[in-house]
Every structure is written in structure tokens, then in C-alpha cells.
Amino acid sequence: MxxxxxxxxxxxxxxxxxxxxxxxxxxxxxxxxxxxxxxxxxxxxxxxxxxxxxxxxxxxxxxxxxxxxxxxxxxxxxxxxxSENLKLLEMCQSKIHFKDVWEKRALIFYLIDRKQKIKSGNNHKHDILLFGQVKALNSPVKFTDCLLNQKRQLYFLNLQLEIEEVTNPIEVQIYMHAQIKERLIEIISKSVKLNYRNQPINICEDILPESKCCLLK
Structure with missing residues (x-):
């Protein structure tokens, strides 16, 4: 065991x-x-x-x-x-660390980039910001990136919600500045209302569909 x-x-x-x-x-x-x-x-x-x-x-x-x-x-x-976040935390941390705040609850958002190419020191990393109508997002918060292996990059954000925000739906929106092959793309997600849940939220599946994409290059 x-x-x-x-x-x-x-x-x-x-x-x-x-x-x-x-x-x-x-x-x-x-x-x-x-x-x-x-x-x-x-x-x-x-x-x-x-x-x-x-x-x-x-x-x-x-x-x-x-x-x-x-x-x-x-x-x-x-x-x-x-411990619903345990598997995700195990992937991105050398030591599994539950960083808790008294009477707040952690809500983790993540994105796994499976096409990341680690061949050059100039490798582009996505810039991902989270906006929302919760106290922890009075200003946009940037996702942290973590290299899982040579083919996967993890982006994650740990949001600490107040008790009243746990019991009511929260509204969030993602902004992403991404590079896909040789193209630079700006992605602005639709505004999404989410009910609090313990398990991590995959922003690709839950938030980015039906998003607005702009080609920058």
C-alpha cells in the first residue's frame, strides 16, 4: 500500500x-x-x-x-x-505540500501542454492570466508553470476562496498568450460561472471551449 x-x-x-x-x-x-x-x-x-x-x-x-x-x-x-488535488500536486511538486488558509478553500486550475518542445533555450512559454469576481482576484493572477517531462508542461494556479464564495457560484475568465508552432495566438475565454468543487479544474475542458482567438503573428 x-x-x-x-x-x-x-x-x-x-x-x-x-x-x-x-x-x-x-x-x-x-x-x-x-x-x-x-x-x-x-x-x-x-x-x-x-x-x-x-x-x-x-x-x-x-x-x-x-x-x-x-x-x-x-x-x-x-x-x-x-485530497482531490493530491495527484496534481504530486506532479508539480518535489514534496507534496498542502498550503491551506484558515476557513478558506483551495480551488486549483490547471492546463497541461502536451506539445511543448524542449529543444531550444528560446522555447516559448504560455502566459496565462485568470480574472474573476472573487476576492482573491481583485487583480488578475498569473499561472505558474512547471516542466513535467520533455513533452509536457504544466500550468497551474491555486486560488483561495472565502467561505461565502464556496457556497455560491464564482465567475471567472481566462486570458492566454500562447504559441502554437510558429504562430502567436491571443485567447480570451468566455465568462464562466463555476460551482466550487474540490477536484482541480481543467481550463481546456471547462473554460476555453467557445473562446475568442486572435492571430497575432
């Missing part, structure tokens, strides 16, 4: 004597089995954990540092977090 070593990180200020814990569905949310994170600096909590399954759900909990069952316990609001 494969074991996944995952680094969990979270920024959260807590009161003196309190700590941040992670509770999992595979322990039936039993707080006696919750794992306490380590505070590194400036309310930055981390913990690397070996997980014995591909799919799992988890949530952050605040409780007494030495004994979570003593005194007041605070569960973060919102839907359970899940």
Missing part, C-alpha cells in the same frame, strides 16, 4: 496555550487521534504526515496545546477539506 508523505501548512493566530490540530475522516474525526501541528514562527503552523490512503478528508481544529479535549474546541467553518 502506497503511503503519501504530505506537508501541511497553515497561517493562524491562536491564543496563548492553544495549538492547531488536524483531524481526519479515516480516524472517524476522533479528536484523540488528531495530530498537533508545529508552530514555526509568526503563527505559521506546519506538520509533515504520512497518509495511508489516496483519498481522505480533513479539517483544522484549535484546542489546548497539551490536550485538545480540555476546555474550548474550535473547528474551522466550511466544508471538509479533501
Amino acid at each position: 502506497k503511503v503519501f508523505k504530505i506537508l501541511f501548512t497553515l497561517n493562524k493566530q491562536v491564543n496563548y496555550g492553544e495549538g492547531v490540530f488536524i483531524a481526519f475522516n479515516f480516524t472517524n474525526w476522533d479528536l484523540r487521534e488528531a495530530i498537533r501541528m508545529e508552530c514555526q514562527k509568526n503563527d505559521y503552523w506546519t506538520k509533515e504526515i504520512e497518509i495511508p490512503c489516496l483519498y481522505f478528508e480533513y479539517k483544522y481544529v484549535i484546542g489546548q496545546y497539551e490536550n485538545i479535549l480540555e476546555n474550548r474546541i474550535t473547528w474551522e467553518k466550511g466544508p471538509n477539506r479533501s
Whole structure:
């Protein structure tokens, strides 16, 4: 059975004597089995954990540092977090890293370029921007690129949504400046309303169809 070593990180200020814990569905949310994170600096909590399954759900909990069952316990609001992004994160990171924000939920967009040619130092990389009517997109955000292998390039963006944005559809739009063979193409997607979901969103399948394309060269 494969074991996944995952680094969990979270920024959260807590009161003196309190700590941040992670509770999992595979322990039936039993707080006696919750794992306490380590505070590194400036309310930055981390913990690397070996997980014995591909799919799992988890949530952050605040409780007494030495004994979570003593005194007041605070569960973060919102839907359970899940490992639906695990396969994508495993592709683009040397160490699997869940970068979480208290009471926000991650929504990952991605595009895999399967025709990337790695023969020249002048190889063109696509510029991809995401626009949208959510707080995290007050200004357009650029996709990060990652070389998977000699034939595939991955572009991805991790968007942190507020709780109220998780429960309501969000509206987004993609702008892409791409090179296909010797041609430069500008692509502006239609505006798309998406319901929050844990699994990554493939912008080619979900957003780019019916997009406006302009030939630049």
C-alpha cells in the first residue's frame, strides 16, 4: 500500500496555550487521534504526515496545546477539506505540500501542454492570466508553470476562496498568450460561472471551449 508523505501548512493566530490540530475522516474525526501541528514562527503552523490512503478528508481544529479535549474546541467553518488535488500536486511538486488558509478553500486550475518542445533555450512559454469576481482576484493572477517531462508542461494556479464564495457560484475568465508552432495566438475565454468543487479544474475542458482567438503573428 502506497503511503503519501504530505506537508501541511497553515497561517493562524491562536491564543496563548492553544495549538492547531488536524483531524481526519479515516480516524472517524476522533479528536484523540488528531495530530498537533508545529508552530514555526509568526503563527505559521506546519506538520509533515504520512497518509495511508489516496483519498481522505480533513479539517483544522484549535484546542489546548497539551490536550485538545480540555476546555474550548474550535473547528474551522466550511466544508471538509479533501485530497482531490493530491495527484496534481504530486506532479508539480518535489514534496507534496498542502498550503491551506484558515476557513478558506483551495480551488486549483490547471492546463497541461502536451506539445511543448524542449529543444531550444528560446522555447516559448504560455502566459496565462485568470480574472474573476472573487476576492482573491481583485487583480488578475498569473499561472505558474512547471516542466513535467520533455513533452509536457504544466500550468497551474491555486486560488483561495472565502467561505461565502464556496457556497455560491464564482465567475471567472481566462486570458492566454500562447504559441502554437510558429504562430502567436491571443485567447480570451468566455465568462464562466463555476460551482466550487474540490477536484482541480481543467481550463481546456471547462473554460476555453467557445473562446475568442486572435492571430497575432
